[in-house]
Amino acid sequence: MADAKSRMFGVLERWIAFRYLGARRQEGFISVIAGFSFLGIALGVATLIISLSVFNGFQRDLLARVLGFQGHVVAIGGSGPFPASNTLMDGVRTVPGVVSVMPSLDAQGLLSHREFAGGVLVKALRPADMASRPAFAGSLVDGTLAEGDGIAIGKRMAEQGHIKVGDRVTILSPKVDGQGGSPRSRAFTVSGIVALGVSEFDNTLVLMDLATAQEFFEVEDNVTAIEVNFADPALAPLHVSDVAQRLPGSLFVRDWQQVNGAFFGFIETQRNVVSLILGMIVVVAAFNIISGMIMMVQDKGREIAILRTMGAGRGTILRIFLMSGASIGMAGTAAGLILGVVLSGHMEQLRQLVKAATGVDPFNSDIYFLSSLPSFTDPWQVAQVGLASVALSLLATLYPSWRAAKLDPVEALRYE
Secondary structure (H helix, E strand, C coil), rough: HHHHHHHHHHHHHHHHHHHCCCCHHHHHHHHHHHHHHHHHHHHHHHHHHHHHHHHHHHHHHHHHHHHHHHHCCEEECCCCCCEHHHHHHHHHHCCHHHHHHEEEEEEEEEEEEEEEEEEEEEECCCCHHHHHHHHHCEEEEEEEECCCCCEEHHHHHHHHCCCCCCCCEEEEEECCCCCCCCCEEEEEEEEEECCCEEEEHHEEEEEEEEEHHHCCCCCCCCEEEEEEEEECCCHHHHHHHHHHHHHCCEEEEEEHHHHHHHHHHHHHHHHHHHHHHHHHHHHHHHHHHHHHHHHHHHHHHHHHHHHCCCCCHHHHHHHHHHHHHHHHHHHHHHHHHHHHHHHHHCCHHHHCCCCCCCCCCCCCHHHHCCCCCCCCCCHHHHHHHHHHHHHHHHHHHHHHHHHHHHHCCHHHHHCC
């Protein structure tokens, strides 16, 4: 009997709570405030999820491309190129988690083709190492990777210079030979075009066979770096000291976090600041719930008094107004979560739509490094945003609900 009575009161409380949200014509202003509160929470939650997803995607994609380009641990010479024997690299391969050890030669030069000229970053690897790198093999859009006298160049450079596979280009080396005092130059055949998805690389990258580059830059059999790749990039900071112990002390050995730590730390700081600023939208919407609920309590004073005289306790009144306010917050949060997740999965399409409608690119690849707008929605972050929004809504509802429960029915009816 008691359980049936409790269920009946529960149904009645919910009915009254939702009934109060549908204000009568003379109470339309309360409905307007509730509507703006709903929209504020929904837009705040959606914007926060979208911004977090874009930052996540930007960080993840950029990290994957940078690591694919340079290796997880890099050993460079303190005084220029150095020899990298097979025995030396075999010792590094014994480090736990290491999957590949590659000698590389990095240098700068000037590429010219007809009327086009531009600075380039030459990345030289052995053909087998180049083919085993997903960042290079997976980014090939035309032709083949560098081998022998052939080179592969970045897609944006090829577009700017109107360079096609099979064209001959000239690369000028800044190294000065001892005879005429002029920079060395040599013609190469473009064997392939790659698109790494990072504007800086696609604008300047030249992939070259290691043996060809050693001859062209006159470094004999030396290299500028030894690049070590692990099965999991997270293992690199843990084993960087093990790699250093197997290499000569004259080499500087650094993992990817040490090389790019400042840059990715800056991205993390930006994400935290933006999240804080956008989170204030949800807080402001929660304050709208407070104001709307206080006005509702004042307007419903007579109804509250009648309910109290009919036997409703303070707990019943408290729960009625808690459900009224919380329903606004929960509905707004649910709408914001759905909108945010849906839009986060279509950010590149939205970018192209904005670009077509306004003529302005909101994500210029020359500024933001990546050629397309990335997005990655983290389910845990979505859950955190949703829980925080619901918690704020409940907190905003507590004070007006407490005031409603404390209302004296005699005083309320006296001034009606």
